[in-house]
Amino acid sequence: MNFAVLVFPGSNCDIDCYKAVEDTVGQPVEYVWHTETDLSKYDCILVPGGFSYGDYLRCGAIARFAPVMGALVKAAAEGKYVLGICNGFQILTEAGLLPGALMRNRELKFRCHQALLQVENAKTAFTSDYEQGEIISIPIAHGEGNYYCDEATLAELKANNQIVFRYKTGENPNGSVEDIAGICNKAGNVLGMMPHPERAISELLGSADGKRMFTSILSTWREQHGAAAVN
Template sequence: MKFAVLVYPGSNCDIDCYKAVEDTVGEPVDYVWHTATDLSEYDCILVPGGFSYGDYLRCGAIARFASVTQALVKAAEQGKYILGICNGFQVLTEAGLLPGALLRNRSLKFRCHSTLLKVVNNATPFTSDYAEGEVINIPIAHGEGNYYCDEETLRELQQNNQIVFRYETDTNPNGSVDDIAGICSKEGNIVGMMPHPERAVDELLGSVDGKRMFTSILNAWREQHGTAVSR
């Protein structure tokens, strides 16, 4: 399996994502610069956190027009696995790959700390190594993580089981609707989330609960290709 980590001007979690892949699954991984036009050689594409293009206009608004984002849209149509983390989630919504938008935190303050998440949907390629309803410890670091969508879209997300993670009861750090911390596409091959699983892959970081996102992806790919390993 081959991973890509996209790098926009202003990305600052690309190294974290690269090292997380190396340390958790040991599969080939490349940095891919924002001018790239072809992602066909990759099986999973990570869109990392940071401040793409300085967050000018709004988070992800300029990155949405980068050459590599156009290639990302094609990869999504081909069913490739795509994980957008923090700013990556913002890019995915701006590109129309996931519904909704990310607004300023309700407190209008940048929040950076550990956060408890509930696994709502463990039937995605990114969450199959978790138990449904399991509470995990994944850090956040964002100023614009307040997920918003209209009532009709929220009903669709709920009915289609597209809400992947919620902040644990009474711990919502940003005011996001329905305590949403992460969602997936209808097909399940795209996940966007504000918390950072790549920063929770070693005990030195305070949690290893993010490791299973990467092992889930690898197992899903192996099952798809008939080379699954036991969990």
């Protein structure tokens, strides 16, 4: 299984994502610069956190127009896995790959600490190794993680089981609507989340709960591609 980690000017979690793939699933992984226009060789594309293009205008607003984004939209339409983390989530909403928007945190402060999440949908390609309703510890690091959508969009997210993660009740760090921490598209192959699973792959880092996101992706890909892919 081939992984890509997109790199924009200002990305700063690209190395974390690369190492997470190496350390959790041991599959081929490459950095892909934002000027590339072909992602056809990759099965999963990671859109990492950071401050793409300095977060000018608003988070993800400029990155959304990078040359690689056309290829990313195509890959998503083809059913390839796309995982946007933090700034990556912001980019995916700006690009229209996920609904809603990320606003300034409710208290207008940058929040950087461990966060408890509840797994709301354990049947996605990204969460199959988790238990439904499980509480996991994944760190956050954001100033604009306040997820917002209108009532109609929220109703649609619920109806289609697109809410994948919520912050544990009473521990919402940013004011996001209904404690939403991560959502997927209707097809289930594109996930955006504010917490950083790539920073939770070892107990030395405070939690290893992020490892199962990467093993989930590999397991689902292998199931879809038959037993021959296992080896």
